[in-house]
Amino acid sequence: MAKLLDGKEASSKWLEDIKKQASLLQPKPKLVIINSGDDAASQIYVRNKVRACKECGVSCELLHYPASASTAELLSKIKELNKDASVSGMIVQLPLPSRVDVQALQEAIEPLKDADGFTPENQRLLEEGKPRLVAATPAGVMRLLEHYNLDVTGKNCVVMGRSKIVGKPLAALLRNAGAKVEVVHSKTENPASITSKADFLFIAIGKPRLVGASMVKEGAVVIDIGMNRDENGKVCGDADFEEVKKKASCITPVPGGVGKMTVASLLANTLKAYKMQNKIQTQ
Structure with a gap:
């Protein structure tokens, strides 16, 4: 009978480490989640991420847009967040309404704020064996x-x-x-x-x-x-x-x-992004 690899146990230890590191930082690392539409599963994932941020002392802002929001509208917000020094990391929560150009949104994110690790630059660095912010x-x-x-x-x-x-x-x-x-x-x-x-x-x-x-x-x-x-x-x-x-x-x-590990990893990326942006040595 196989041994169970318990993600709850492993992620709890990881989140404790993130919480400890975040407690030493001022201002706090901040994650922004951009969401559009009313996908039920997506809302559950968002709540889990918001809760994890709160428990770890990481600021979190949820920007929820109606399903009618256009690609241009969402792109405008991403470009604004790219310039906002208080934002450490951001993600586009999937799925989005089918008419939205998801790739364009992901590629518009500043690579040093790419908490999901989906930008071409971060993907290229990973392929080259120099991972920075990884999916x-x-x-x-x-x-x-x-x-x-x-x-x-x-x-x-x-x-x-x-x-x-x-x-x-x-x-x-x-x-x-x-x-x-x-x-x-x-x-x-x-x-x-x-x-x-x-x-x-x-x-x-x-x-x-x-x-x-x-x-x-x-x-x-x-x-x-x-x-x-x-x-x-x-x-x-x-x-x-x-x-x-x-x-x-x-x-x-x-x-x-x-x-469970995915949520912890997202917060770890946000913390790492914060440290890179503020020129703090990362582990």
Whole structure:
């Protein structure tokens, strides 16, 4: 039976460290969250981030726009925040209404305030092995592995999914850590032949319970990054948890795994951005 990699436990320790560091700073680091529309899941994520900021002593401002807000209107606000010295970091909370140009918004953010790590400059630095502000979920995954002393150096690591939010930056982080990395995506032929050889399997495909035990190597570490709802409305990951846990050595639960680490990672990026902007040595 697999050991559970508890994101709540690991993130709590990380947040305590962030709180300790933030308590020594004046003025306080500040995160701005830009949100538009009324997506229910998005509102839950926003509340979690606002609550975490409050608990850690990081200022947080939520700018919620109606679904009718235009790309130009949101871009104008981002450019204003770029010039605001009181703002340490900002994110555009996804999803946004379909007519909004999300890429344009993300690329408009000042790279030193890019708490989500999505700007081209920060992505390029990561690919070059010089990470600065890294996408929150992949950074959270790496911190979770570190918390449980799971070393990827020289290991066969397979990342399922190649989005710029999770898959691509996670693959880059793993390569930077000395892992042998292969990426599986929707066009990959016979993905099970690859995933079943992975020492570490990272799943970020957005398909509920798609990965079964037959796709997993005996004793593998399985990191389920998916967050879905099944046909009964129950939250689940991309892996068939009940089956895969019988074969894996370690596995993240959904919920209670990677999601907790993502929020902590966002705050860590905000703190790091604050220190860079104020020329304070970062850890």
